[in-house]
Amino acid sequence: MKRVVDVLAPLILIALLLGGWEAACRLLAVPGYFLPAPSAIGAAIAARWPELLHAAANTLVMALQGLGVAALAAAALALPAALSPMVERAVRPIAVGLQVTPVVALAPLVVIWAGLERPGLAVAALAAVVAFFPIFSGVLTGLKSADPDLERLFDLYEATPFQRLTRLRLPAAVPFVLEGVKVAAGLSVIGAVVAEWVAGSGTTQGLAWKILEAGNRLRTADMFAALALLATLGFLLNAAVGGLEREALRRWRGR
Amino acid sequence: MIAELRSVEVDYGRRGRALGPFSLGAAPGEIVAVVGPSGCGKSTALRLLGGLEQPTRGEVRRTVGRGETAVVFQAPTLAPWASAGANVALPLELAGVADARARADAALERVGLSGHGDASPAQLSGGMAMRVSLARALVTDPKLLLLDEPFAALDALTRRRLVEDLHRVWDQTRPAVVFVTHDVEEAVYLAGRVVVMTPGPGRTAAEIAVDAPLPRPEGFRTSLGFREAVAAVEAALALAETAA
Numbered sequence: 001m002k003r004v005v006d007v008l009a010p011l012i013l014i015a016l017l018l019g020g021w022e023a024a025c026r027l028l029a030v031p032g033y034f035l036p037a038p039s040a041i042g043a044a045i046a047a048r049w050p051e052l053l054h055a056a057a058n059t060l061v062m063a064l065q066g067l068g069v070a071a072l073a074a075a076a077l078a079l080p081a082a083l084s085p086m087v088e089r090a091v092r093p094i095a096v097g098l099q100v101t102p103v104v105a106l107a108p109l110v111v112i113w114a115g116l117e118r119p120g121l122a123v124a125a126l127a128a129v130v131a132f133f134p135i136f137s138g139v140l141t142g143l144k145s146a147d148p149d150l151e152r153l154f155d156l157y158e159a160t161p162f163q164r165l166t167r168l169r170l171p172a173a174v175p176f177v178l179e180g181v182k183v184a185a186g187l188s189v190i191g192a193v194v195a196e197w198v199a200g201s202g203t204t205q206g207l208a209w210k211i212l213e214a215g216n217r218l219r220t221a222d223m224f225a226a227l228a229l230l231a232t233l234g235f236l237l238n239a240a241v242g243g244l245e246r247e248a249l250r251r252w253r254g255r
Numbered sequence: 256m257i258a259e260l261r262s263v264e265v266d267y268g269r270r271g272r273a274l275g276p277f278s279l280g281a282a283p284g285e286i287v288a289v290v291g292p293s294g295c296g297k298s299t300a301l302r303l304l305g306g307l308e309q310p311t312r313g314e315v316r317r318t319v320g321r322g323e324t325a326v327v328f329q330a331p332t333l334a335p336w337a338s339a340g341a342n343v344a345l346p347l348e349l350a351g352v353a354d355a356r357a358r359a360d361a362a363l364e365r366v367g368l369s370g371h372g373d374a375s376p377a378q379l380s381g382g383m384a385m386r387v388s389l390a391r392a393l394v395t396d397p398k399l400l401l402l403d404e405p406f407a408a409l410d411a412l413t414r415r416r417l418v419e420d421l422h423r424v425w426d427q428t429r430p431a432v433v434f435v436t437h438d439v440e441e442a443v444y445l446a447g448r449v450v451v452m453t454p455g456p457g458r459t460a461a462e463i464a465v466d467a468p469l470p471r472p473e474g475f476r477t478s479l480g481f482r483e484a485v486a487a488v489e490a491a492l493a494l495a496e497t498a499a
């Protein structure tokens with residue numbers, strides 16, 4: 001019963017909001033280019049469904065490519081940083097610098113470096129840039145998160161550095177890494193959208209481009225249609241990664 | 256002496272003196288209890304005895320190798336990602352012993368947890384987790400067993416049962432045991448000798464011998480000898496607190 005309510009409550013709220021929106025548009029006769037009614041947006045989604053789905057898939061693929069690259073780079077840098085305080089001191093300011101620089105500001109450069117004819121590469125690279133820090137930070141924190149008394153046991157039994165890494169630090173890091181990846185997955189979609197926006201070229205064919213293109217032609221209902229898909233994409237990705245995280249944690253804890 | 260602290264002092268940087276000057280030894284097969292107010296340096300003394308830390312001044316003598324020492328901490332400190340059996344087998348696996356899992360199962364049996372090897376720590380009650388932690392300490396057949404307020408977080412009934420179990424497993428191989436606790440009755444029941452420490456930085460305030468066989472005879476808790484020893488330790492603790 002509680003589960004049903006949990007699922008229904010947000011759906012009812014969304015239905016109410018959409019209903020209010022629809023009624024307001026009709027009663028006040030708001031022009032469609034200014035604020036289209038939900039029914040008009042629904043019609044736009046239905047009319048352009050294959051095209052929108054294709055664009056969403058493109059955005060998702062570019063974001064996930066970025067996420068994969070970010071995960072590899074973050075692990076490769078965080079591992080030595082966790083083992084050596086000197087490496088950590090050297091790497092951390094750069095990682096933080098990367099994090100605090102707005103991705104919009106980096107995008108034009110990355111687009112040039114990737115080559116104007118390969119905007120997809122630039123988008124994936126920028127998704128990787130924003131996804132990097134949460135994973136880096138998760139791996140680094142996680143590798144140092146082991147219980148100090150467990151560390152003392154490893155001292156007591158004279159564990160080798162390799163044993164300490166594989167039997168203590170890496171397993172202890174798992175929950176932190178999962179959390180980092182979850183945050184990074186959401187950010188990677190945002191990174192991909194912002195990058196595509198700046199790349200501003202039709203060749204990437206992602207959702208951001210759909211919004212831009214429709215905006216240029218003042219087809220507001222189409223803008224909303226792409227926006228709705230983008231929100232749904234983000235929501236589903238978040239739910240999927242969250243579910244994976246819970247399942248992985250359940251296994252990690254052995255129940 | 257299996258391990259001995261001789262006039263050791265420990266300073267922790269700007270926080271100043273944490274312990275000492277303090278002397279404490281454990282003879283083979285002996286059970287020593289250490290009681291003292293919190294923050295007086297009991298855990299620090301135990302880490303010194305285990306060779307996990309070096310004193311700022313003074314001397315630590317150990318005739319046992321590192322692999323012959325075992326430590327049980329206040330929390331069970333089990334690795335949550337590994338089963339109870341894998342946690343118990345860890346010390347042997349780190350040393351590359353071949354039949355680690357079989358010996359871990361035997362150690363679990365000694366603490367009354369046979370058949371629980373596949374349970375994960377999250378599934379265990381507090382008392383069971385502490386038994387697993389004890390099994391992990393016993394699995395190497397240590398000559399020196401150091402316990403740092405191991406039962407402090409458990410309810411009174413579970414504690415009493417664990418104290419009895421500790422005596423039983425101790426009797427099988429008779430390691431030297433140093434047991435830190437803030438529970439005076441537990442200290443007197445468990446140990447042949449109770450060392451009372453002053454408030455931090457801890458020194459020896461008194462030493463009370465408990466004159467009765469180990470493991471304890473039936474009804475020892477209600478005997479005059481037990482109650483007199485408890486009163487003596489409590490008086491020494493109170494005196495040390497007011498003097499500070």
Ligand SMILES: Nc1ncnc2c1ncn2[C@@H]1O[C@H](COP(=O)(O)OP(=O)(O)O)[C@@H](O)[C@H]1O
Nearest residue numbers: 267270273292293294295296297298299300455
């Ligand atoms: N690693 C450490 N660094 C700095 N201070 C410490 C450290 N360990 C313990 N201390 C301090 O030393 C004193 C004694 O600590 P501890 O041995 O844990 O006392 P007890 O176990 O008797 O409660 C305390 O004041 C504590 O804050």
Ligand SMILES: [Mg+2]
Nearest residue numbers: 297298299403
């Ligand atoms: Mg302590």
